Amino acid sequence: MSSLLETKIAARQHALREQGLLRQRKVLSVDHALNTNASTSSPRFVLEGRAYVNFSSNDYLGLSRVPELAEALHLGAQTYGVGSGASPLVTGYSDAHLALEREFCALTGHEAALLFCSGFSANTALMKTLFDQHDIVVADKLVHASIIDGLQDSGAQLKRFLHNSLESAERLLARNQTSALITESVFSMDGDCAPIAELSALCRQHNAWLIVDDAHGFAVLDGYKKAEAAKLIDVQVVTFGKALGCQGAAVLGSQALIDFLVSNAREYIYSTALSPANAALALAATQYSTAHPELQQQLLENIKLFKRLCREANVPLLGSDTAIQPLIIGDALQTLQVAEKLRAAGIWVGAIRPPTVPVGSARLRITLTAAHAAEDIATCVAQLAQVLSRVGVPLVTERQAADNHR
Ligand SMILES: Cc1ncc(COP(=O)(O)O)c(C=O)c1O
Missing domain, CATH: 3.40.640.10 (Type I PLP-dependent aspartate aminotransferase-like (Major domain))
Incomplete structure (x- = not known):
């Protein structure tokens, strides 16, 4: 017979799984080939044998690899x-x-x-x-x-x-x-x-x-x-x-x-x-x-590039000017689905769900760093636009996007 606590744990985990809110850890490792030039290339990690460009780290200036x-x-x-x-x-x-x-x-x-x-x-x-x-x-x-x-x-x-x-x-x-x-x-x-x-x-x-x-x-x-x-x-x-x-x-x-x-x-x-x-x-x-004030400058340039490419591709961002660029999807399961599809393209972004954010505002949290290479930022935006349209998340019109970006 299950103990009281075993029953409680199983029921709560089941409920979280049903709502797309179960949290699970991933074991990441270092991509040695890509990390030889660690401080000059986009942040990457390896998960189950595959390399991903990391767009979900708070290492905004890339200092963790200096x-x-x-x-x-x-x-x-x-x-x-x-x-x-x-x-x-x-x-x-x-x-x-x-x-x-x-x-x-x-x-x-x-x-x-x-x-x-x-x-x-x-x-x-x-x-x-x-x-x-x-x-x-x-x-x-x-x-x-x-x-x-x-x-x-x-x-x-x-x-x-x-x-x-x-x-x-x-x-x-x-x-x-x-x-x-x-x-x-x-x-x-x-x-x-x-x-x-x-x-x-x-x-x-x-x-x-x-x-x-x-x-x-x-x-x-x-x-x-x-x-x-x-x-x-x-x-x-x-x-x-x-x-x-x-x-x-x-x-x-x-x-x-x-x-x-x-x-x-x-x-x-x-x-x-x-x-x-x-x-x-x-x-x-x-x-x-x-x-090294040039790192802050590089981060600002990367943020600007990301926002400009999103505007051109009608990807609807929230309007932040900082390294944290949220894209609200709303539904938790759909947010996970979009994040999974980006991962299939080698792009890792955070899928943030309640209770971290209010119910109905599940989102992708894309973070830029000074260490991201321009071509990886461009790939990220191109994949985002493609995945959002495939999954059926509405892209905004050029004008709405301009409003969002003000
Ligand atoms: C706004 C804010 N305050 C505090 C913390 C906690 O900091 P630490 O990660 O050092 O525990 C975080 C981390 O996620 C945060 O985002």
Whole structure:
């Protein structure tokens, strides 16, 4: 006889499979032939013996494959060992961590920083520690799951404003004595940007903190990396797994905030520290991105090329100007079907389904990087147009496409 939990697991998995929402991992490997020139060719991987061009990575600047950064990781491991060996408050905090914290402060103008092993734990730690049942917090409708989880754990009263709507945010701020407003610099599933300067002004007017998850903006969008960031943003969360191409995260803010988190954030206190080698790597990656502005330029050119080709082929994008280019299909099963057909042509794009995005807005999430070659971008768009018309997803007219792209 099946146990209660076995029965529950089987029923839930069955339901997810029926709705096209079952999630499964794929084991990827490296294409050694194609990776000899890794830092100068389009990102690729091999799955079951077949190579794919990767259009679903957040390695926006291609830093994960830069030889100098592999060297920095190696040197960090040789110097400090491969792990930190303890939580930061025991013996896990080293001069490698401090150097990275200082670099972030110099770049953004924040007073202090605190490192975490992932963006997810940085966000949940920040929310859970900073807020309690006495706080009212307003957040954009589309903020990341880690923020929502942390807020739910905190017991704070959460009020959501319409995505990127200043009017909706202002209404909530005017009606509630709000502790903080939370948004993202670049939204992970839509690729659009929050109006940070305007939200900051609203927050100042209502005496609330502005907290920005800068996971997809840091090192890609100039604005919030420069020393002005701290003038607009009270707390900035930077993750290393996107444009920095490595792993980990930092919370940046006032010295008082960071001291408070050091004493109270359970994810920080009761967890093995980010390895010093990874901190050294993140420092090298940050410095590399600053020293190589041509990578940002190349990324912008690749985004422009992709959007222009889509417009010419009547492929209906959502209107983002960032590396994240969503194409909404709506139905989850149809989205999977389109992604599968692209894969058959050697193009790998993410098929994003609920609950990651709202029901009825399943989508392809195509991400561009500085490392994509122009011919691979052209192939991607040509295949997209072909597959969408074969599957019966409506292409837009030239005029609608122009509207979408504004
Ligand atoms: C907006 C946003 N915040 C936070 C995270 C979590 O960061 P990490 O991948 O480092 O855990 C992600 C990752 O998907 C994200 O997209």
